[in-house]
Amino acid sequence: MTNPTDHRTLNRRQFLARSSGIAASVTTCISGGAALLTSATATAKPQSTAQDCTPAVTEAFYGRHQGGIATPMQRHSYFVAFDLTSEQKDDLISVLRDWSAAAAILCSGSAKFDPHANPDQAMAQTGVAVGLPASRLTVTIGLGASLFEQNGKDRYGLADKRPAALIDLPHFAGDQLDPQRTGGDLGIQVCADDIQVVEYAIRRMAAVAAPHAVMRWAQSGFAGNFPHGYTGRNLMGFKDGTMNIDPNDQDSMRHFVWVGEEGPLWMRNGSYMVIRPVRISLEHWDTMKQSFQEQTFGRQKTSGAPLSGQHEHDALKLDAQDSNGMPLTPDNAHAAMAAPENNDGAQILRRSYSYDNGIARIAERWPPWRQAMMFDAGLLFQCYQRDPRTGFVKLFDRMSKFDMLNQFATHIGSGLFACPSGAEPGEFIGEKLFA
C-alpha cells in the first residue's frame, strides 16, 4: 500500500484492539468514494448466535487471531474450497498474499480492491456492494492437508511442515461423503450480516485466486435474525448453541480453540476448522412427535431446557431419573452424546449455519423408501478447535455410531483446514509457514 494513511491508521487501531481481546468496531459504509469512518463500540455478546441487525459494524482483518472464529456469528456465510492449479510454491504464496490484501480492504468496508487500479477496470470494483455497510464482514483462510502432501507427493516442499494435528479425517460411521464436497487445498469462509456483502466478498476472493486456483466445492449458510441473547434455532426447530463455548471466555478459548505452543509458530493463535454439510431429512423429522424429537435432542423444543430442567441454561443433569428410576435423558440423546462430561471434557467452538440448496430427488432411508423431490437442506456444521484429534474426532467418533439424531442426518461432505494465526498489517495469513 503506497498510500496507506487511512487504512494503516484503521488497521493499527483495530490490530491493537483485537490484540487486547476487545473487538474493534468502526461504522463504515462500502462506497465508491471515501469510506465514512466513525468509531463505535461493539457490544460483547455472551453467545455465538446470530446477531441482531447491526448494519454498520466493521470487524478487523488484522490481529492476533483471524476473524470469523471468535467473532459472534453473522447472519450469512459462504464457504469455498479451492484446488491449486499450479505446482509452484510461489503461486501458493501469491494466492495467500493477494487474499490477505484483498480481505483486509474488503473487511474495512472499502469497495475498491486496489486504490491505484484503473477505474475503468471492473475487476477492481464489481460494484455489487456499493451502498452497503461492511456488515461485520470477516474472511477466514484455511490450508488443507493436500497442500502438504497429496497421494504421497510433496507438491510444494512443505511435507515436513505439516502439523501433526492436520490429520486426514477418519471415515466415520454413516459418512456418505461426496468427493465433490470434500477436501480442498485451501478453504475460505466469508461471513457477514448482509447476504449481498457475502456474495460480493466471496466473488472477489475467487477472482483473486483465479490465476492459480479453481473452486472445488462451495456451500452458503444462513442464520435467522433471532433477538439479542436468544439462542438461534436450526432447521429442526431446536435451539442450537446453548452449551457452546463462549468466545469471550479467554480461558476456554485458549484451552479448546486456539493453537498453543504445541503447534508450529505459523499456527499459534490459529485454529483448525472442520466443516461438514449435513443433510437433514426435514420432511421425515417433521412427521415425528415433538416428545420423540425432544428425546432425540435431549432437550425441550420450545425452551431449550434439559429434559430434567426448566430453563435453557439449567445444568444437563444427565443422571436425573423419573419416579420409576428411568433416566430422563436417553444415553444416546444428542445432548448427552455431546456433553463434555461424557467425552473426557472435550469441547469445540461450534459455528454452524443452516443451509438450503433448494430441492433435489432424494431417496428416503426408511420404508417405503420413496424417491421424491425433497428439500436439500440441513446444517452446514462447522467447528473450530485447537486439535481435531481431541476435538471433533474425539466427539464425533462416538456420536457417529450412537447419536439418535443420526437417523435424520447424513454427512455429505467434509473438510479440515488449518487456519493460521492472524496477521499484522503488511503480513499475509500463513506467511510464517514459508519463513
Add this chain to the structure above:
Amino acid sequence: MTNPTDHRTLNRRQFLARSSGIAASVTTCISGGAALLTSATATAKPQSTAQDCTPAVTEAFYGRHQGGIATPMQRHSYFVAFDLTSEQKDDLISVLRDWSAAAAILCSGSAKFDPHANPDQAMAQTGVAVGLPASRLTVTIGLGASLFEQNGKDRYGLADKRPAALIDLPHFAGDQLDPQRTGGDLGIQVCADDIQVVEYAIRRMAAVAAPHAVMRWAQSGFAGNFPHGYTGRNLMGFKDGTMNIDPNDQDSMRHFVWVGEEGPLWMRNGSYMVIRPVRISLEHWDTMKQSFQEQTFGRQKTSGAPLSGQHEHDALKLDAQDSNGMPLTPDNAHAAMAAPENNDGAQILRRSYSYDNGIARIAERWPPWRQAMMFDAGLLFQCYQRDPRTGFVKLFDRMSKFDMLNQFATHIGSGLFACPSGAEPGEFIGEKLFA
C-alpha cells in the same frame, strides 16, 4: 376456525386497511404461545426495493389483492412450483383451501398452524421460526396453465375457464429452459425479511400440499439490505429498479398490474406472475471494462444515472447525442430496450431477486469455451402484469433478440402463473374459479 376471535379481528382490520389501499401492519412475534399484537403504521415506500431491517411488521394475508405483489420487496424469497398428483378437482380445491388457511396464520405471525391440533404433532409446529417476528412474510399463490389443460387433456374440468391471458409462453431467442425449472400446476412465492421465516413458511406450505402435490422446481432469492430509498443493486453491480412501477401509484397499478373487468371474476384484482431464473456469467462480466458495462446497461454504474444524465432519476433521453452526433445510449442497451417509449408504453411490475446456487461446472459461451467451476448465480427475474401478452411477452420478445445484456444472461427456467385476487377471511385464494 371455530375459535376465530383473535384472528378474525386482526384479519378483518387488515382486510379493511388493505382494501382502502393502505397497508396494515402489526407488530407481532412468532411464538409458541399467544401472539403479542401491537398496532403500528407501515411507512409507505416509494420504490419496490429491499427493505431496511424492520423486524416486527406483519403483512395482511387477506385483502383485495394477494400480498407479495404490491408489497415493498422483502429481503428473501423462495419460489416453489408444484405438480398435482391427483386428478380429482376436490383435491385441487383442498390444496388451495389448506394453503390459504395456513398462509393466513403464517403471515399473522403465529407459529401454530392449527390451534386445535394435538401439541404433540410436530407437523403443526416445526418450531423453526419460534422467537422470530413475522418479518413482513407474504405468500403469493398462482395457478399454472397445466391446471386448465395439459397435452390436450382437461384434467379438472376447468378447460373452458382458462383465461385468454394465461397463455403458453412462446420460445424466446436464446432460451435454454431446463424442463426441471419450467412450468408447474401451481406456484407459490414466499417472501420475508428474515430468511429463516421464509424457510419455515415454504416448508410449511410444501407439507400442507404434500397429500396431493409434489415439488417440481424451486428457487430461493435474496436482496441486499440497502438503505431506505436506495435502489438495490443486482449481482452485476448495477442499480435495478430505478424505472420500476411505483406500487403506490394506484393508476399505474390498475393500468399495468391488476387484472380488470377484461378478466374472469376470479382473476379481477389479481395479476399474472412471470418467473424466470436467469443465469448470469458473472466471472465473464467482471472482466469487462466499466465503460462497456455502462453501455450495455445504458446507465452509469455507481449513480444509476442515464448515460445522458447526472442523477439516477433523470429522464432517459434516449435521443441525446454526443458532439459527433452519435447516440449517447446505444439502441440495444438494456435500458433502451426496456423503456416504455420503445415498447408502445408497455410496463411491468418487476420484483426480481438475486439468486446463488453455489458453484457448478459450466461451459463458457465465448472463446476458448472453457468448462470450469463457476458461480451458478444470477437473477431470479420476476414480474407481475395485467396480461403477459401486453407485458412480459411484448417487452421480452424484442429484448431477447437484441439486448446487449443477452451475451451475459441465459434464461434457464420459466413459469407463468395466474395469481387470483385476494381473499376475504373464510374464503380461499382462487375460490371463485370453482363457483
